[in-house]
Amino acid sequence: MPFSSLSDIQSRLNNGETTAVEIAQLYLDRIAAFNSTLNAFVHLDADHVLAQAAASDAYRKEHGARALEGLPIAVKDIFCTQDGPTRCCSNILEGFEAPYDAHVITKLKEAGAVLVGKTNMDEFAMGSSNETSAFGPCRNPWDTDRIPGGSSGGSAASVAAALTPAALGTDTGGSIRQPAALTGITGLKPTYGRVSRRGIIAFASSLDQAGPMAGNVKDCAMITAAISGHDAGDATSVSDAPAIDWLAACETQDMKGLKIGKPKEYFVDGMDAAVRQSVEAALQKCEELGAEIIDISLPNTEHAIAAYYVIAPSEASANLSRYDSVRFGHRCDNPEDLLDMYTRSRDEGFGSEVKRRILTGAFTLSSGYYDAYYLKAQKVRTLIQQDFIQAFEQVDVIATPTSPIPAFKLGEKTDDPLTMYLSDIFTIAVNLAGLPGLSQPCGFASNLPVGLQWIGPAWREDTVLAAAAAYEGATDWSNQHPAEFNINGGES
Amino acid sequence: MDIDVKKVAMLSRIRLTDDEAAELGPQLANIIGYVEQLSKVDTDGIEPTAHPHDAAMPLRANIVTNGNRRDELQASSPKIESGLYVVPKVIE
Numbered sequence: 001m002p003f004s005s006l007s008d009i010q011s012r013l014n015n016g017e018t019t020a021v022e023i024a025q026l027y028l029d030r031i032a033a034f035n036s037t038l039n040a041f042v043h044l045d046a047d048h049v050l051a052q053a054a055a056s057d058a059y060r061k062e063h064g065a066r067a068l069e070g071l072p073i074a075v076k077d078i079f080c081t082q083d084g085p086t087r088c089c090s091n092i093l094e095g096f097e098a099p100y101d102a103h104v105i106t107k108l109k110e111a112g113a114v115l116v117g118k119t120n121m122d123e124f125a126m127g128s129s130n131e132t133s134a135f136g137p138c139r140n141p142w143d144t145d146r147i148p149g150g151s152s153g154g155s156a157a158s159v160a161a162a163l164t165p166a167a168l169g170t171d172t173g174g175s176i177r178q179p180a181a182l183t184g185i186t187g188l189k190p191t192y193g194r195v196s197r198r199g200i201i202a203f204a205s206s207l208d209q210a211g212p213m214a215g216n217v218k219d220c221a222m223i224t225a226a227i228s229g230h231d232a233g234d235a236t237s238v239s240d241a242p243a244i245d246w247l248a249a250c251e252t253q254d255m256k257g258l259k260i261g262k263p264k265e266y267f268v269d270g271m272d273a274a275v276r277q278s279v280e281a282a283l284q285k286c287e288e289l290g291a292e293i294i295d296i297s298l299p300n301t302e303h304a305i306a307a308y309y310v311i312a313p314s315e316a317s318a319n320l321s322r323y324d325s326v327r328f329g330h331r332c333d334n335p336e337d338l339l340d341m342y343t344r345s346r347d348e349g350f351g352s353e354v355k356r357r358i359l360t361g362a363f364t365l366s367s368g369y370y371d372a373y374y375l376k377a378q379k380v381r382t383l384i385q386q387d388f389i390q391a392f393e394q395v396d397v398i399a400t401p402t403s404p405i406p407a408f409k410l411g412e413k414t415d416d417p418l419t420m421y422l423s424d425i426f427t428i429a430v431n432l433a434g435l436p437g438l439s440q441p442c443g444f445a446s447n448l449p450v451g452l453q454w455i456g457p458a459w460r461e462d463t464v465l466a467a468a469a470a471y472e473g474a475t476d477w478s479n480q481h482p483a484e485f486n487i488n489g490g491e492s
Numbered sequence: 493m494d495i496d497v498k499k500v501a502m503l504s505r506i507r508l509t510d511d512e513a514a515e516l517g518p519q520l521a522n523i524i525g526y527v528e529q530l531s532k533v534d535t536d537g538i539e540p541t542a543h544p545h546d547a548a549m550p551l552r553a554n555i556v557t558n559g560n561r562r563d564e565l566q567a568s569s570p571k572i573e574s575g576l577y578v579v580p581k582v583i584e
Contacts, residue, residue: 352515362500379540380533
């Protein structure tokens with residue numbers, strides 16, 4: 001303590017050393033001590049957390065432990081939860097109480113997890129720094145003047161400061177992997193279709209995917225094993241997804257025979273020199289562990305950001321049309337007529353980044369522009385997928401930096417939206433191709449964490465987890481924690 | 493690229509103040525200017541992506557599974573009367 005893995009906590013619960021209530025209280029104390037500094041949680045009902053923990057202890061006594069029995073997990077404010085508010089960190093969802101749990105929330109509950117609060121995020125997951133949240137920015141535990149990354153910034157900060165041992169995030173263009181990289185934790189975006197999107201507030205439906213953020217590779221695997229699987233309630237959840245042994249993959253200790261692709265498009269001028277060094281050193285370590293590093297090319301990478309910033313806003317503008325102030329959400333005072341009600345409620349409820357994306361999407365889908373932008377972007381997306389398919393004929397897995405730069409300062413990139421968009425350069429192609437991607441810590445740049453990204457073929461999360469587990473076992477990066485938070489919570 | 497921000501805002505049903513429109517106009521032009529690079533990519537004969545894994549859309553039986561939850565579903569609405577959503581008068 002305080003930095004314990006889910007497996008550690010699980011062992012202590014299983015051998016009767018502690019209880020779920022004790023564990024929950026310990027993390028609640030840490031949240032009470034540190035959340036005012038970090039703003040990682042935007043909603044927390046401590047009594048409800050303790051009630052879930054007590055129920056878990058009772059279940060264990062009567063029936064034995066389920067897969068995540070008594071383990072505290074924080075969830076991003078994008079997941080619909082029946083207990084308490086779901087806001088997606090937007091003012092437009094003021095007063096919204098979800099009438100049902102997201103499928104993944106139901107799965108976590110069925111596995112015995114104790115759900116802890118709602119974590120901060122960019123409004124509607126649109127952002128890379130957590131600065132667009134209606135609840136104010138979240139801060140990076142490694143340097144509280146800096147952003148934790150986004151959009152799952154609150155989940156990342158919570159894990160990095162041990163306010164919870166793990167959290168759920170979502171990833172549309174890097175929103176799990178980039179904040180994981182910038183806060184020195186591990187995060188997995190599963191293959192598109194592996195995890196149900198039902199009850200996850202939609203941003204870009206062909207890209208969104210939920211996944212775990214935790215202190216190590218195995219903890220990510222434990223959570224993904226629990227939340228994945230076909231859901232008839234989500235037509236894009238794939239029913240014949242190849243099953244994999246999530247935990248066995250994490251026992252891998254070497255990389256003998258593993259072919260790792262190193263794409264030249266991901267090692268470019270303009271990226272931070274220390275980030276590049278850390279990732280190059282990580283690849284050297286992989287060679288020592290028996291891997292073969294193969295230079296590859298993903299030639300359409302340069303178009304990924306452009307394709308993404310057509311496709312994601314287009315889908316967002318359609319998805320966010322549901323916020324009409326009729327069925328739920330904020331309504332303006334004294335609307336003159338229906339049009340005034342729609343336009344003013346949406347002006348008041350949405351923040352500026354969300355408006356920018358809705359307008360971008362409305363433009364690229366509008367009459368006369370659809371073919372030139374949206375359809376063209378979806379064709380370029382096919383080319384990006386084909387790059388990966390060809391690469392995976394040669395290699396088992398691809399390794400890249402997760403982010404070209406370490407965490408930047410709050411406010412540093414808010415003036416120019418395009419500069420902010422360009423910071424997603426290494427994560428976006430993975431979403432466009434629907435592939436699994438994982439970020440894990442691999443070093444530091446000026447005392448700020450650097451992330452190593454693993455990209456696997458569709459449905460081969462096991463290959464990604466195995467490579468990451470072997471690297472983690474051979475290095476000490478996952479055991480580094482920000483000093484300011486590496487103290488016992490209740491005592492501060 | 494010249495973008496009529498007010499028109500796009502109306503398509504999006506978002507009121508923009510003049511100040512907002514003045515700020516968003518150049519930003520949108522900048523973003524669209526950037527994504528313009530897509531036009532240089534040769535996509536002759538390339539199919540647009542519909543689903544990342546080309547999965548077929550599944551069918552399910554047409555059975556009601558969630559029952560009548562009107563009151564719960566309407567609990568978050570800004571204005572409800574007798575189970576109906578209330579909006580400003582549409583027809584004079």
